[in-house]
Amino acid sequence: MVRRRTISLIAVSATILAITACGDDGGTPPYSGSPPGASGTPTPTATAREPLIRIVEPALDATVTTPVALSGTANTFEAHLVVDAQNEAGDTLCIRHVSATSGSGTEGTWSTVLGIVPESDADAPIVLRAYERSPEDDSIANLVERPVTLSATRPVIYLTSPVCGDTVAPGGVVSVQGRATVFEAALTVDLRDAGGTVVFSRDLLTEEGGVESNFGELVTLPAHLPGGFYDLVAFSISAADGSIENEFPVQILVQ
Known part of the structure; x- marks a missing residue:
């Protein structure tokens, strides 16, 4: 009885080894890679479109004095863009039409100054905006905004x-x-x-x-x-x- 049980165990072990080796005869080998999304395996992600207009200065939430100096980059139709400032009520405080150094497929730089008339004797939040006007219907396109604080300091x-x-x-x-x-x-x-x-x-x-x-x-x-x-x-x-x-x-x- 002891000899028969030993032989059976040997036979089972041989069968397991044969099954393990089956990948060498043209069958599908065991999966050895990392699952999608696992550490070390990059997962393709959608690439966000680069903004066509940027406000570089002033910085977000900066305190500015009037006249307010702005600068940035733009890649707009014929290099044209509009820059303005609005108060909390959405009223336009100042607006300017600006030309970048290049556009229509090539990014350029721009800078301008907004001569905002002082409205009060206290600092006030305003929003600086840059955008282009659609050549089709004159609607606002590619709008970017920069919240800042307008200082109560009055210009000379x-x-x-x-x-x-x-x-x-x-x-x-x-x-x-x-x-x-x-x-x-x-x-x-x-x-x-x-x-x-x-x-x-x-x-x-x-x-x-x-x-x-x-x-x-x-x-x-x-x-x-x-x-x-x-x-x-x-x-x-x-x-x-x-x-x-x-x-x-x-x-x-x-x-």
């Missing part, structure tokens, strides 16, 4: 009229108004084309020098002025070296 000079986005006809009259704290009450207002060339310049005086006070004058645009976007820029001249300082720009459309 700011324009209250015209405001960002105003439209004026060639030869039309513009009411240039604002407030400034400038030496000897003196400041200058330029109208500059998209290339920065000064179209005309006007020297103005505030009501009082050295303290914040009003200034204003009616200015007639040149009748031959070509249509397009222009910057009305108020600034002062440094008493130390004669350089331009305290610029406050407002973009207007002449058409």
Whole structure:
């Protein structure tokens, strides 16, 4: 009896070995890889589309002062984009049409300044936005937003009229108004084309020098002025070296 049980165990062991070796005769070998998604085995993931417009500066949740400087990148139709600022109620505080260094398939860079008129004596949350207008229906496309805090610090000079986005006809009259704290009450207002060339310049005086006070004058645009976007820029001249300082720009459309 003992001999028969020993022989049976040997036979069973031989059968197990034969089954284990069957992968060598053309059969399907045992699976030796890691299961999908296991550690060490990369799992394909969907690649997110790169944003066509980015705001690089200012940083998220930064505290900014007016005029607000912005910069970023864009790959938009004909390199055009729009930059604006909105308050908590969704009102547009300032808007500018901007051209990047390239577009229509090639990413470029852009920078601009928003001349936001101070609304209160307290810091306030605002949202900076950059987007393009659809060439098909003028709808907003590729919108990006950057929440920041607008400081209550008032600029040395700011324009209250015209405001960002105003439209004026060639030869039309513009009411240039604002407030400034400038030496000897003196400041200058330029109208500059998209290339920065000064179209005309006007020297103005505030009501009082050295303290914040009003200034204003009616200015007639040149009748031959070509249509397009222009910057009305108020600034002062440094008493130390004669350089331009305290610029406050407002973009207007002449058409």
